[in-house]
Amino acid sequence: MDSFLKINEKKLLLLIFLAAFLFRFFMLSQNPVNLSMDEVSIGYSAYSVLKTGRDEWGVRFPLAFESVGDFKPPVNIYLTVVSIAVIGLNEFSVRFPVALLGSITPLIFVLLLKNMKFSRFGYIFAGFWFALLPWHVHFSRGSFEAVTALFFMLLGALCFILCIRKKSFLLFNLSNLFLALSLWSYHAERLFIPALIIALFVIFRKDILFIFSNTKKFFASVLLVTILITPFIYLTFFTQAVKVRALSTSIFREQSLIQELHNGKYRDLGDKIFDNDIYIVSRHWAGKYLNYFDPRFWFWKGMQFTPPQYFDSGLFYAADIILILPGIYFLFTEKDKVKKYLGMFWFFAGPVPASLAMNEQHPLRALTWIPFFGLAVASTLDRVGPKLPKRLPLVLIYMATLVVGIVYFSDIYFRQFPRFFADAWQYGYKDIALTVCKEKNNYDKVIVTDTFGEEAPVNTGIPGMYVLFYCKVDPNDFRLKGAPFDKIKIRRIQWKSDKIITNSLIVGSALDLPRDQIPEKNILKTIYYPDGKPAFVFLNTKGLQLEKGRMGPFED
Amino acid sequence: MKKRTFKLIVFLSPEFWWLVFKLPSILSEWISIPNYFFSRLQNIFTEERLVNIGIMRWANLDSGILKILSKFMYNRAMILVDEFFGYLSYFSPRFYFQSGDGSKFSPPGIEPIPLILFPLFVLGIVESVRKKSLKIFLLLILFALIPFILGTRSFAFLWPMAALYIYISSVGVSTLKESYRKTLLIILFTYGVFLGGKLIWTVF
Numbered sequence: 001m002d003s004f005l006k007i008n009e010k011k012l013l014l015l016i017f018l019a020a021f022l023f024r025f026f027m028l029s030q031n032p033v034n035l036s037m038d039e040v041s042i043g044y045s046a047y048s049v050l051k052t053g054r055d056e057w058g059v060r061f062p063l064a065f066e067s068v069g070d071f072k073p074p075v076n077i078y079l080t081v082v083s084i085a086v087i088g089l090n091e092f093s094v095r096f097p098v099a100l101l102g103s104i105t106p107l108i109f110v111l112l113l114k115n116m117k118f119s120r121f122g123y124i125f126a127g128f129w130f131a132l133l134p135w136h137v138h139f140s141r142g143s144f145e146a147v148t149a150l151f152f153m154l155l156g157a158l159c160f161i162l163c164i165r166k167k168s169f170l171l172f173n174l175s176n177l178f179l180a181l182s183l184w185s186y187h188a189e190r191l192f193i194p195a196l197i198i199a200l201f202v203i204f205r206k207d208i209l210f211i212f213s214n215t216k217k218f219f220a221s222v223l224l225v226t227i228l229i230t231p232f233i234y235l236t237f238f239t240q241a242v243k244v245r246a247l248s249t250s251i252f253r254e255q256s257l258i259q260e261l262h263n264g265k266y267r268d269l270g271d272k273i274f275d276n277d278i279y280i281v282s283r284h285w286a287g288k289y290l291n292y293f294d295p296r297f298w299f300w301k302g303m304q305f306t307p308p309q310y311f312d313s314g315l316f317y318a319a320d321i322i323l324i325l326p327g328i329y330f331l332f333t334e335k336d337k338v339k340k341y342l343g344m345f346w347f348f349a350g351p352v353p354a355s356l357a358m359n360e361q362h363p364l365r366a367l368t369w370i371p372f373f374g375l376a377v378a379s380t381l382d383r384v385g386p387k388l389p390k391r392l393p394l395v396l397i398y399m400a401t402l403v404v405g406i407v408y409f410s411d412i413y414f415r416q417f418p419r420f421f422a423d424a425w426q427y428g429y430k431d432i433a434l435t436v437c438k439e440k441n442n443y444d445k446v447i448v449t450d451t452f453g454e455e456a457p458v459n460t461g462i463p464g465m466y467v468l469f470y471c472k473v474d475p476n477d478f479r480l481k482g483a484p485f486d487k488i489k490i491r492r493i494q495w496k497s498d499k500i501i502t503n504s505l506i507v508g509s510a511l512d513l514p515r516d517q518i519p520e521k522n523i524l525k526t527i528y529y530p531d532g533k534p535a536f537v538f539l540n541t542k543g544l545q546l547e548k549g550r551m552g553p554f555e556d
Numbered sequence: 557m558k559k560r561t562f563k564l565i566v567f568l569s570p571e572f573w574w575l576v577f578k579l580p581s582i583l584s585e586w587i588s589i590p591n592y593f594f595s596r597l598q599n600i601f602t603e604e605r606l607v608n609i610g611i612m613r614w615a616n617l618d619s620g621i622l623k624i625l626s627k628f629m630y631n632r633a634m635i636l637v638d639e640f641f642g643y644l645s646y647f648s649p650r651f652y653f654q655s656g657d658g659s660k661f662s663p664p665g666i667e668p669i670p671l672i673l674f675p676l677f678v679l680g681i682v683e684s685v686r687k688k689s690l691k692i693f694l695l696l697i698l699f700a701l702i703p704f705i706l707g708t709r710s711f712a713f714l715w716p717m718a719a720l721y722i723y724i725s726s727v728g729v730s731t732l733k734e735s736y737r738k739t740l741l742i743i744l745f746t747y748g749v750f751l752g753g754k755l756i757w758t759v760f
Contacts, residue, residue, distance in 0.1 A: 270757050273753070273757075274750070274753055274754040274757040274758070275665075275754070275757070275758075279754075282671075283654065283666075283667065283671065286653070286654050286667075286671050286674075287650055287654040287655055290648070290649045290650035290653055290654050290674065291648075291650050293648065293649050293650070294645055294648040294650065295641075295644040295645065295647060295648070296641045296642065296644050296645040296648070299641060299644070300638070300641035300644075301641070306612075309604070309608055310608050310611070310612055311612065311630065311634060311638060314641075318637075318641075328682070329681075329682055329685045329686075332678075332679070332682040333682060333685075333686055347678075348675065348678075407625075407629075408629060411625065411626075411629055415614070415618075415622070416612060419614065419617075531614075531617070532616070532617060
């Protein structure tokens with residue numbers, strides 16, 4: 001162990017980066033199994049900005065990108081502009097920025113721990129822990145904005161602590177910049193970053209006073225913060241960009257809560273006192289908040305890679321129990337007040353943004369909580385590190401359990417996840433997009449269903465966005481001429497009427513079409529999900545009209 | 557001080573009063589312990605769970621090393637690991653500080669233990685570890701084990717856990733500075749009275 005730590009620190013950091021890079025970039029384009037709706041939307045918006053300086057709706061360099069029923073934060077999209085400019089418009093370029101930031105985040109975390117005065121053993125191995133963390137690995141691979149936000153948050157916190165240590169205005173301003181970027185990157189950070197800033201100011205209340213020592217520099221910092229925040233305040237209060245997301249994901253949209261609320265219509269005084277809406281909302285929220293403290297969610301069933309009745313992966317490897325649980329204790333009993341109070345803040349505040357939104361136990365929205373567990377791991381390693389050479393069997397058991405955990409996680413992630421949830425990742429849309437773009441000139445009309453999966457017709461997707469993305473449709477053509485949707489129609493399949501359109505190509509989900517009633521010669525291709533079930537069927541309508549009478553029940 | 561705080565929290569906890577009035581039902585639950593136990597034994601390796609293991613092996617889709625790996629990963633031993641993590645969920649604070657068990661043994665629409673005690677519970681755990689109060693943790697493991705073995709999450713069997721959670725919270729209260737503690741106890745008392753009123757109002 002000692003000899004390992006004697007290796008040059010830069011080499012160890014490089015090893016951490018390589019481990020993180022490997023876990024995040026291995027088969028990046030193929031897994032997750034398909035670009036999600038959010039990813040293609042980010043990709044095409046970035047492509048549009050790159051080509052025209054406007055998003056696909058014509059807004060010039062937007063600060064909030066309008067998407068399907070939502071507004072996307074801008075940071076990921078502008079980062080993707082760069083990667084598309086360099087690599088081109090494809091799966092890899094869309095996933096690259098977040099995967100790269102996700103690979104660098106463990107390094108930033110190591111530097112944060114180092115500056116919080118954790119031991120070398122603590123911060124180096126906590127860096128390795130972060131690099132292999134299933135919770136962070138998965139979300140780094142799917143172009144999730146929360147990973148970008150976490151990167152900037154940790155960078156902001158690091159600069160803040162450095163600015164305190166070095167009494168540097170430059171670092172203070174950098175901290176403001178990065179924390180603001182985090183706030184601009186993801187929704188959960190809009191709540192968490194202000195709380196983190198307050199916590200940092202309270203913890204370092206004496207040291208931070210240096211910012212008042214130079215009036216000019218202080219006002220320059222205030223000006224910088226104003227510039228960074230004012231557009232956000234404008235978007236929040238004077239546009240729909242922030243409100244839409246807040247309203248659409250708020251716990252107030254949950255039926256179980258709505259049904260309980262009185263909305264001011266109390267039956268009597270007793271009702272008003274003992275069953276008041278404030279108590280009902282608080283209790284409802286508390287349930288969601290406390291749900292995040294379930295050990296089963298942490299170590300066994302948290303990532304939702306499989307349906308509830310199957311084995312799943314936790315946010316951490318099961319082996320991490322022996323690092324995290326003692327770490328909570330060590331952190332809470334730290335003599336160093338910065339570690340102790342920052343740890344306590346992160347422990348209680350980490351899951352708050354996620355708990356204010358819909359859904360039980362949402363690991364993506366709870367990414368703000370990761371640093372706490374990293375602090376806990378570093379604390380355990382700090383305390384037990386010097387004793388480890390004497391406890392070799394314990395180390396070997398941990399390492400063996402960790403290796404089994406990594407193999408298990410790899411199987412769940414690379415084999416089970418795509419088979420159980422390929423439809424949720426719009427598997428098949430890439431093939432549909434590429435095929436219809438290639439074939440559209442051979443038909444008078446192309447109709448693509450907007451439903452998918454086994455839950456069709458309840459599940460509705462946006463195949464049109466995939467067509468724009470994979471066919472690299474010129475954003476100006478799309479915006480000004482509506483191309484290519486003059487010929488390609490995205491809508492629900494109306495079998496009775498659609499099949500009589502001569503020379504058309506129909507792409508239906510497996511449940512859209514009466515498969516057993518369609519002559520084999522008309523079926524051009526079938527796309528299957530990775531679990532072997534049919535996903536989409538391509539058929540041409542040539543000759544189907546003549547089949548009248550033979551088609552039985554579908555003819556009425 | 558700790559004991560007095562413990563007693564105060566017990567009296568302010570809706571679950572305590574609820575169970576007092578449900579004593580006959582609790583006793584009848586206890587009589588059913590053998591039934592619970594045998595039913596639980598039969599429900600470990602159920603047909604459904606074995607089928608799910610078969611699905612996770614994807615026998616018809618994989619071959620070679622993946623097939624061997626599948627057998628190593630997904631088997632009856634894994635069900636036992638799953639059970640172990642199921643056991644850990646008996647410690648979930650939501651159960652005690654917010655939702656209850658959802659049966660007739662938890663007060664409806666109200667938390668079994670006052671919710672505001674959760675941060676104190678965390679501090680209490682830390683303090684108990686610091687003082688090396690092993691007894692508390694052994695009791696926690698044991699008291700959670702009983703309902704787990706019986707395959708039930710009913711407070712008829714989990715009330716000792718609730719009592720321990722209250723005790724740990726009172727340990728947490730004792731770690732606070734005197735002035736903070738007094739303020740907290742006033743808030744707790746007021747909130748407890750509200751909960752008591754709500755309980756009475758809900759029942760009658």
